Amino acid sequence: xxxxxxxxxxxxxxxxxxxxxxxxxxxxxxxxxxxxxxxxxxxxxxxxxxxxxxxxxxxxxxxxxxxxxxxxxxxxxxxxxxxxxxxxxxxxxxxxxxxxxxxxxxxxxxxxxxxxxxxxxxxxxxxxxxxxxxxxxxxxxxxxxxxxxxxxxxxxxxxxxxxxxxxxxxxxxxxxxxxxxxxxxxxxxxxxxxxxxxxxxxxxxxxxxxxxxxxxxxxxxxxxxxxxxxxxxxxxxxxxxxxxxxxxxxxxxxxxxxxxxxx
Amino acid sequence: xxxxxxxxxxxxxxxxxxxxxxxxxxxxxxxxxxxxxxxxxxxxxxxxxxxxxxxxxxxxxxxxxxxxxxxxxxxxxxxxxxxxxxxxxxxxxxxxxxxxxxxxxxxxxxxxxxxxxxxxxxxxxxxxxxxxxxxxxxxxxxxxxxxxxxxxxxxxxxxxxxxxxxxxxxxxxxxxxxxxxxxxxxxxxxxxxxxxxxxxxxxxxxxxxxxxxxxxxxxxxxxxxxxxxxxxxxxxxxxxxxxxxxxxxxxxxxxxxxxxxxxxxxxxxxxxxxxxxxxxxxxxxxxxxxxxxxxxxxxxxxxxxxxxx
Numbered sequence: 368x369x370x371x372x373x374x375x376x377x378x379x380x381x382x383x384x385x386x387x388x389x390x391x392x393x394x395x396x397x398x399x400x401x402x403x404x405x406x407x408x409x410x411x412x413x414x415x416x417x418x419x420x421x422x423x424x425x426x427x428x429x430x431x432x433x434x435x436x437x438x439x440x441x442x443x444x445x446x447x448x449x450x451x452x453x454x455x456x457x458x459x460x461x462x463x464x465x466x467x468x469x470x471x472x473x474x475x476x477x478x479x480x481x482x483x484x485x486x487x488x489x490x491x492x493x494x495x496x497x498x499x500x501x502x503x504x505x506x507x508x509x510x511x512x513x514x515x516x517x518x519x520x521x522x523x524x525x526x527x528x529x530x531x532x533x534x535x536x537x538x539x540x541x542x543x544x545x546x547x548x549x550x551x552x553x554x555x556x557x558x559x560x561x562x563x564x565x566x567x568x569x570x571x572x573x574x575x576x577x578x579x580x581x582x583x584x585x586x587x588x589x590x591x592x593x594x595x596x597x598x599x600x601x602x603x604x605x606x607x608x609x610x611x612x613x614x615x616x617x618x619x620x621x622x623x624x625x626x627x628x629x630x
Numbered sequence: 631x632x633x634x635x636x637x638x639x640x641x642x643x644x645x646x647x648x649x650x651x652x653x654x655x656x657x658x659x660x661x662x663x664x665x666x667x668x669x670x671x672x673x674x675x676x677x678x679x680x681x682x683x684x685x686x687x688x689x690x691x692x693x694x695x696x697x698x699x700x701x702x703x704x705x706x707x708x709x710x711x712x713x714x715x716x717x718x719x720x721x722x723x724x725x726x727x728x729x730x731x732x733x734x735x736x737x738x739x740x741x742x743x744x745x746x747x748x749x750x751x752x753x754x755x756x757x758x759x760x761x762x763x764x765x766x767x768x769x770x771x772x773x774x775x776x777x778x779x780x781x782x783x784x785x786x787x788x789x790x791x792x793x794x795x796x797x798x799x800x801x802x803x804x805x806x807x808x809x810x811x812x813x814x815x816x817x818x819x820x821x822x823x824x825x826x827x828x829x830x831x832x833x834x835x836x837x838x839x840x841x842x843x844x845x846x847x848x849x850x851x852x853x854x855x856x857x858x859x860x861x862x863x864x865x866x867x868x869x870x871x872x873x874x875x876x877x878x879x880x881x882x883x884x885x886x887x888x889x890x891x892x893x894x895x896x897x898x899x900x901x902x903x904x905x906x907x908x909x910x911x912x913x914x915x916x917x918x919x920x921x922x923x924x925x926x927x928x929x930x931x932x933x934x935x936x937x938x939x
Contacts, residue, residue: 369670371909411907418854418907419700445700461909589698589705590906592670594663596683596712597698610714611691618667 369464369592372397376456377434382517385441386485387450388426391458393433402428403467404493405560405583405622408435409591411459412445413452420461421445422588422617424560426488426518427495435462438488438518464591465621468493468558468581475502479554480526481543481569483510483561489583491518493558494525506552510543510561544568554578558622563630570625580625586616593618601629640923641930642916644678644898646875647798647823649759651678651733651898654931655888655916658879658902659684659737659762659802660709661853662912664723665730671909674730676916681900682723684739684764687748689715694846699835704854704881705903706833708847711739711764716752724756733759735800743777743787747794754796761797763788766804766829778804778829781816788820798823800877803868805857806832810864811871818872826877826900827868828861853903855881862894869895869936883911885918892934 374391382388391410393399402425409420427436441447452458478497482490487509497503505526509519514536522528530538531546539546542565546552553576559569560583573580586598599613604627606614614620614628642653656679662668665680674680692712699706713719719736727734736758740746750761765778765787777783788801801817803810805828817825830851835844861880868876878896881903882888888899901912908914923931 369909371671416702417700418703418904419698419705420906587696587698589707589903590661590667590909592667592909594667594683595661595698595707595906596692596709597695597707599692599695599697599712608714609692609712610689610718611712613691613712 369462371459371461373457374435374460376452376454376458379450379452379454382438383515386438386517387441388436388438389449389452390434390436391460398430398433399463402435402463403470404496405467405489406463406465407621408437408460408462408464409588410437410449411461412448413456413458414445414448417445417448419589420591421449422464422585422591424489424583424621425463426491427521428492438485440485461591465617466619468622470496470500472579472581473497473503473556473558474500476555477504477506477553479547479552479557480505480507481510481547481557481559481561481565482507483543483565484512486559486561486565486583487518489560490558491521494522498525506554508543508546508552510546510565511537542568544572547572556581559583566625567630570630573625581622582625582628582630583621584616584623584628584630585621588617591617603627603629640920640928641932642920642923643930644932646877646898647760649733649798653678653916653919654892654898655912655919656681656735656877656898656900657905657912658900659764661902661905664719665727666723668905668909672913674727674732677732677912678898679733679735679759680727680730681735681762682719682727682737683713684711684737685713685716685719685749686711686739687716687745687752689713689718696845697847699844699850701833701835701852702856704852704856705906706835706845706850706852707830708845708850710847713739716749720752720756724758728757735760735762737762737764737802739764743790746787746791750791750795754794758797760800761791761795762800762802762826763791764802764829766802778813779807781812784813785816785820788817788822792821800824800826802829803827804829805860805864805880811867814868814871818874822874824875824877825868825872826879828857828864828880831857831860853881855883855904857881858887862890865891865896866894866938882915883907885915885922888915888919889922889934892931893936893938895936897932897935
């Protein structure tokens with residue numbers, strides 16, 4: 368069930384330039400029963416001039432402590448106000464939103480996890496979930512701008528990790544697919560989150576390999592719950608909501624089978 | 631003794647064109663879907679009415695993305711009235727809404743006169759309490775807003791819709807006009823049972839780093855608290871111009887805002903963009919208005935309408 372909850376900041380720290388990690392704890396007894404990798408929440412800036420929740424993917428869910436970890440890039444004044452929160456501060460959150468990765472389709476498979484930039488954080492929760500499924504294997508390839516890496520230690524816990532950097536300072540020079548090709552990585556399925564050019568390349572790569580690709584899309588959102596129809600993506604088939612070819616990223620997504628969307 | 635009775639139970643009912651609402655709080659079209667998405671947050675039985683997202687004779691794809699952008703104290707949208715068309719709407723959305731004890735107001739959109747009339751006709755025998763005609767969407771290129779910006783066209787389409795509509799007709803007015811009272815009078819002259827205002831104010835946002843328009847549609851409709859003073863002023867002006875009831879909206883973020891619209895001349899109010907900020911807001915506005923009445927020892931919410939001095 369979705370709800371707006373006042374969360375408590377339990378940790379806030381900078382992971383790299385402009386990249387922040389924030390942990391938010393649910394009030395006692397308010398935590399959801401289940402959080403799936405790839406789901407997201409709407410975080411409200413602590414600024415009355417900013418009305419809309421910022422959609423941010425879940426990096427980690429710690430059910431024992433009732434804490435969600437978000438890793439986000441400061442992209443404007445709203446995310447800057449979130450980054451300026453201190454431990455103990457309150458942050459309003461709309462959650463849990465969207466559909467995550469379908470673990471049933473990934474169980475027992477060698478899964479290639481591709482994350483680009485601020486698309487990396489949801490891959491941590493996905494890697495952890497897959498690591499807990501017997502027979503599943505995680506092969507993570509993450510792409511960064513330069514040597515200011517983040518979340519690499521977390522990802523290494525759950526599988527093999529390769530790195531690509533745009534400037535070549537760490538790992539393969541280039542993007543995640545350059546690293547995949549350079550290292551001859553093979554897999555049964557690919558899960559990806561990152562900028563649109565990367566996702567288009569991932570879709571093509573998966574087609575060449577004849578394997579399914581599950582990609583997480585982003586778009587400017589308003590309501591986050593499927594009412595405003597702000598965040599649509601073009602789909603191959605008629606969508607179930609508006610009966611055109613527009614799926615709502617916040618509701619039918621953000622994770623889609625790459626073959627079902629026109630990107 | 632009597633005073634105590636009033637304090638505990640103010641009368642929240644309002645009557646719009648013969649339809650009695652349990653309270654004056656509605657949802658603004660386009661901000662609440664067809665109620666389904668927000669029924670997880672709000673008990674729809676507690677609302678005066680649910681006003682649906684605009685529905686056309688056929689499915690509409692709407693505009694390319696980005697469709698929304700945040701601005702100071704508000705937001706811009708250029709959804710382009712994406713909707714599933716009247717058939718799916720009746721079968722799915724209307725069936726869903728009829729489970730609740732609230733009034734259902736269907737917002738009707740179209741590119742041409744014929745398209746509006748087709749939807750109105752299709753709804754004639756459906757369990758719908760009122761129709762709201764969207765002649766004021768700023769994001770649809772053909773039709774729509776022209777009907778709302780020319781008093782002659784507005785009167786004409788109102789009269790044509792009234793001829794075939796079986797439910798009371800609310801004409802939704804655009805604020806993107808020189809004199810709102812002229813438009814209000816045109817709707818009244820055409821036979822409208824009520825008017826609702828304001829729709830969004832046309833706006834624009836430019837990304838200065840990329841030197842590009844933020845919205846794919848370039849322009850979008852501004853909503854949210856940023857527009858409230860304009861909306862209150864226009865509701866007041868319209869109230870001076872016509873006798874038919876007015877449904878006031880534009881940036882309502884609290885019960886106090888809703889009361890302000892009532893005092894300006896509205897008989898009912900609608901909560902719009904701020905549903906996105908607080909999905910529980912409609913219920914809070916109902917509760918807060920009731921508390922306002924108790925605090926001021928006012929017997930009925932209807933006393934607020936036009937009570938500004």
